[in-house]
């Protein structure tokens with residue numbers, strides 16, 4: 001991805017997170033916990049499991065529709081994500097060749113099943129993570145983390161990081177544009193120019209940190225970053241969490257998909 | 270209680286790298302006065318403003334705010350009295366949402382929740398920014414950012430407001446609403462700016478800084494119509510005076 | 514290289530999360546003891562700097578491919594280990610959320626791999642002792658190179674271990690290692706070079722910056738080697754303990770891959786759950802007592818392959834595929850339904 005594309009992508013995801021829907025209004029803590037439980041459940045399936053993973057797509061689909069998140073945007077981001085899992089998983093079909101099923105005359109190897117399983121888990125986990133941020137603003141996530149017991153020092157600077165990502169990306173974008181305008185082809189995109197560029201960005205960043213520090217001092221900063229966040233867990237939050245836990249439990253421990261398949265087979269018969 | 274609310278006496282300041290940014294600044298400002306600080310780039314305006322609340326401490330000389338001399342010990346106290354609005358609102362708005370940012374100062378003053386909310390509400394109301402309260406600063410336009418930056422400072426209800434290049438990145442409309450706001454703020458204020466029209470409009474008094482010292486000090490109308498003085502300091506007559 | 518959720522088993526994911534949380538708590542505690550106020554905004558903004566700079570690519574000489582700055586080592590050099598670890602953790606958290614790089618469960622692994630090694634192993638044990646008080650640019654290049662290579666090798670090795678222990682990949686240890694280590698040798702060399710070049714650039718352009726930060730950082734003089742080693746050993750023991758406990762209680766983590774190798778592996782029994790419940794219902798209603806049997810058509814083939822994979826009978830897997838299709842259809846229907854319902858509302 002080019003710099004600009006990445007920049008606009010983050011900006012878009014960030015803007016989505018400030019929407020005004022039922023999902024966005026849920027307590028961030030509840031959403032963080034629900035997402036973690038979801039991820040944990042998904043990856044707890046054994047390596048050859050494919051069928052039982054399918055119902056879990058309900059979660060991202062519901063979040064996307066109720067949270068009014070554009071499906072295509074999330075899909076594109078899932079596809080663009082660093083493909084490490086796929087790179088590693090793609091070897092499975094070649095290494096684990098025992099045939100486990102024959103569908104329409106094509107033999108299916110154990111390895112392709114486990115690869116398919118990795119692919120499903122990959123899609124589910126990545127979209128869950130993206131949807132967490134798309135339906136919960138980043139500051140919301142941070143405050144949830146603070147409430148869930150993470151050190152406030154860590155959370156404070158995570159918030160600073162978020163705040164200045166956009167400012168610095170813009171600055172970096174200006175610098176790279178200037179570089180790209182004056183470099184033809186690959187000349188100028190080399191390591192020497194890169195170092196000078198990053199060096200400049202670094203110096204500006206430190207100067208900026210100094211100015212921010214002064215601005216903080218001017219407003220009475222004495223080492224603590226205060227916060228006023230009303231966060232009461234509402235009934236809807238609890239209901240959401242309960243529904244989530246039940247959903248996860250049912251589809252983790254009961255083979256619902258196959259049951260439905262059997263019923264259907266029976267009906268067809 | 271002295272009559273003067275701000276007094277700079279022989280203030281010198283040298284940056285760690287050796288730059289002599291201020292070389293003997295002297296002036297006094299009384300209650301309710303509004304003063305423009307003008308001067309070329311690098312003449313020392315920003316450095317001067319940062320002395321107003323002890324972000325920088327003079328290398329020699331004294332700064333007095335109200336009846337408190339500025340020292341390492343008194344600067345916490347002084348920061349309650351002087352609100353500085355820095356040049357770049359991105360540096361000023363460091364909290365993740367507008368509300369958090371405006372509440373930062375009042376919370377540091379140790380107020381309770383109801384008071385803080387009340388202050389935030391009032392401050393945002395003054396700059397017409399109430400509907401921005403839940404937005405993150407990076408979703409704001411330049412004009413909105415500078416309004417919120419002002420709100421974040423006036424939420425602390427300072428006696429003195431100091432602004433560094435407040436109109437630098439504003440479009441004409443935002444600039445006009447800034448001027449309107451500044452006229453309603455009746456406490457003492459100091460405005461460092463290249464925008465001489467704004468100074469002429471808002472400040473009755475004007476101080477010209479050149480090379481770290483005071484070059485001229487007097488009524489804005491008189492100073493800002495002095496073409497030679499302004500041109501010596503890389504400045505130009507305000508547009509409103511150029512026509513005649 | 515970021516570890517990914519999809520390759521992870523719960524046991525490995527949780528263990529590394531535990532280790533990362535422990536180190537993060539330790540770093541926060543240490544930092545809090547002697548923090549200079551100005552460090553908090555500096556850390557945040559430097560994190561944003563790393564993040565932004567990772568988006569700027571450069572061409573790697575002689576290859577035409579592009580690289581970017583990883584950041585762990587340069588942060589450790591500038592901020593010292595505790596602050597650097599927290600900043601690195603933040604950068605990775607933001608990446609996990611906004612780019613879904615790796616994912617949230619793998620975040621523990623990634624912070625460990627990319628934060629713990631540079632900050633708590635390589636910086637105190639390699640970089641510090643080798644660099645001493647020297648500010649010689651050549652020496653900075655050499656030491657940074659060695660350090661960055663060490664960091665990336667450790668990181669890559671951990672990814673290999675984490676993946677294998679999770680047992681979702683079939684790659685044999687040796688091949689995986691051969692795949693990962695050489696790539697990361699190259700990445701490490703570049704990282705080291707870029708790190709040193711930036712440090713040298715800043716040192717020549719604005720020398721006071723680095724000294725200023727060094728003066729205000731909590732443990733300027735470096736941290737006690739003994740403490741680091743003790744912490745590390747304790748963490749390793751705890752990690753190992755938790756890991757083996759998980760492995761012994763979970764059939765699908767470590768043990769599964771071992772069983773696989775010895776050929777005694779068995780797919781987790783699937784005789785609990787709805788299938789039997791539904792079976793009961795069906796038997797009662799006498800609707801379809803024999804649902805578990807092969808559908809008509811390709812019976813003979815299925816008969817033959819069934820033993821190759823003992824856990825799943827042919828009939829069940831056909832039911833599985835049909836069920837999956839139905840469930841997927843239902844989910845899509847729900848999605849589209851809500852969408853159009855909302856659309857009509859608006």
Ligand SMILES: Nc1ncnc2c1ncn2[C@@H]1O[C@H](COP(=O)(O)OP(=O)(O)O)[C@@H](O)[C@H]1O
Nearest residue numbers: 284286288290309310311312313314315316317
């Ligand atoms: N952080 C700093 N370190 C060293 N020199 C500085 C720093 N900030 C400003 N200066 C120098 O101090 C002088 C006055 O700067 P400044 O007060 O910013 O001027 P103005 O705001 O009028 O443009 C300039 O020469 C400038 O280069």
Ligand SMILES: [Mg+2]
Nearest residue numbers: 314315356433
């Ligand atoms: Mg200035």
